[in-house]
Amino acid sequence: MTESLAHRVLEGDVRAASRLMRYIDDADPRAAADLKTLFPKTGRALVVGITGSPGAGKSTLTDRLIAAYRKQGKTVGVLAVDPTSPFTGGAILGDRIRMQGHAGDPGVFIRSLATRGNLGGLSRATGDCLRVMDAMGREVIIVETVGVGQDEIDIAQLAHTTVVVLVPGMGDDIQAIKAGILEVADVFAVNKADLDGADRVVRELRSMLELRHAVRAPPMDHDAHHAMVRAKAEGRKSEAPVGPPEWEPPIQKVIAARDQGVDELVAAIAQHNAFLDSSGERKVREKNRAMTQFVALLRDRLLAAGLSRLERERGKLDDVAQRIADRQADPYALADELAGRQP
């Protein structure tokens, strides 16, 4: 009898992990049994999120972080879900070649995820692939995403520690952060810190953090957090604060291309992890990660089942869409019917 993919993954088999992650990315049902087998063995890895706008130098920084963790003797997994990342093939050849400096190192396992054609399935796929890397024994897993877009923010929330990367001279970056990324940042990295304007970015971040501090609500209890995530899952807005209690995100200047400030960044990530333990926040985050991953999984499974039922009962999705476009079918009544509500 051949060993299952899951058992080979648990032994650290890179080829088995690659194949399972390909099944996950393709939403191939063959992944299901293996994921169930792996699930109880997960929960050991440190998951670090790297996010920021295109052009912030996230990939170079990721490259340097890999090297720093390897120096500590840790095995590293990288999951790139960033359409502009060289890992996913989005960047110029020179970058791609540079990133392959770790290609010969069995302690580094890099895998990219499709960022299109997934219609919302990206969070689910990222969560599942994280579990595979975790189960295969990677001690540090770096998830690289572009920090704009709801999917990407959801993905950032799968990490224990999220590093938001900024660069001088992109004023709008700060705007985007104001609008959404500030809440998910545990550590700020101001990259290309030798460029003009780096100090201004640091100052702006400081005043944003002070402002947040001034208006910050007391730490959320479990009921408040539950109400918030439930509201999110149902598509309602929630006014509750998202940030962790009592942690002041450090701002680290970095010049990734020259490997400056990277060790300090690694130290800041470690400090945040120590905080997670000392504050009890790790338990809260683990629960929130489980919730985010479960809701993403449930949404995918329900949609697949709902579409199958639709096609059995009402004909091809294509024909149903045509009837909707012709105003001969009511999408609201159809959706309510499939969701089992009274129309």
Add this chain to the structure above:
Amino acid sequence: MTESLAHRVLEGDVRAASRLMRYIDDADPRAAADLKTLFPKTGRALVVGITGSPGAGKSTLTDRLIAAYRKQGKTVGVLAVDPTSPFTGGAILGDRIRMQGHAGDPGVFIRSLATRGNLGGLSRATGDCLRVMDAMGREVIIVETVGVGQDEIDIAQLAHTTVVVLVPGMGDDIQAIKAGILEVADVFAVNKADLDGADRVVRELRSMLELRHAVRAPPMDHDAHHAMVRAKAEGRKSEAPVGPPEWEPPIQKVIAARDQGVDELVAAIAQHNAFLDSSGERKVREKNRAMTQFVALLRDRLLAAGLSRLERERGKLDDVAQRIADRQADPYALADELAGRQP
């Protein structure tokens, strides 16, 4: 008896439309009946999508497009789902004041949508709000999104004509486009065209389009398109081409801040719309829009119903997540069970 919101919307009542759109944004069940009433009355508006990276000047361009369509005597609706847009409050005060130049004009109706806290519900909310603006008689509806992230690309596909806005000096922009936005662009606007590098952006776009032309597959028939959208809905990847057949996206240089090139951009949008009619592509797009909106709606409704069932049968989502985090519950088995599959 008081008139329903839907009937007031059909009479063009801005306050009724605002309230209904707030219900939609909050996933308030009170929106359901009104949306059903409005649905048969929709399908008249021209929907223009404006997308691009933060800092591309999308809002200034939107502002100028509003003015251009108003000059043509058309009523305009704007739906801003861009976290960096002044419409959604993401930008600096000066911008916001500038955009309110249309505030006194009853022919302009501007509404922003939350971009966070929606866990995938954004496409559904955008689709529903589009229908409200359509039903209230807006002749042109502009949807402004940030062009990074899967949600935002889904939203771009709700438009008849999608304008991708680029600016010189953001090399990574082109990278992001290569990775995902090229397929959804019907018209390119190179904004801030007085800056150095504008011609380079135009050249790079031209060569990308030529490359695409060289490898383009023949126009998809209905079955191929169905297979592709179905694959997307199920989270599988699809290799099929997405762009419309036989349309070569024009590249228009614009200086939105000085109102230069805007009339030409409006003309390019009109040409694309004439193409939609002459080629039969409009019918295909209307069906695809209906499919995208229906799948987003179905996904939201199914998740809400699934979570309700979970909480009835298994206790609070929060407690379930805690059991998953403790590895005492299997999320894969739970999701399969709720989706009605054999575990």
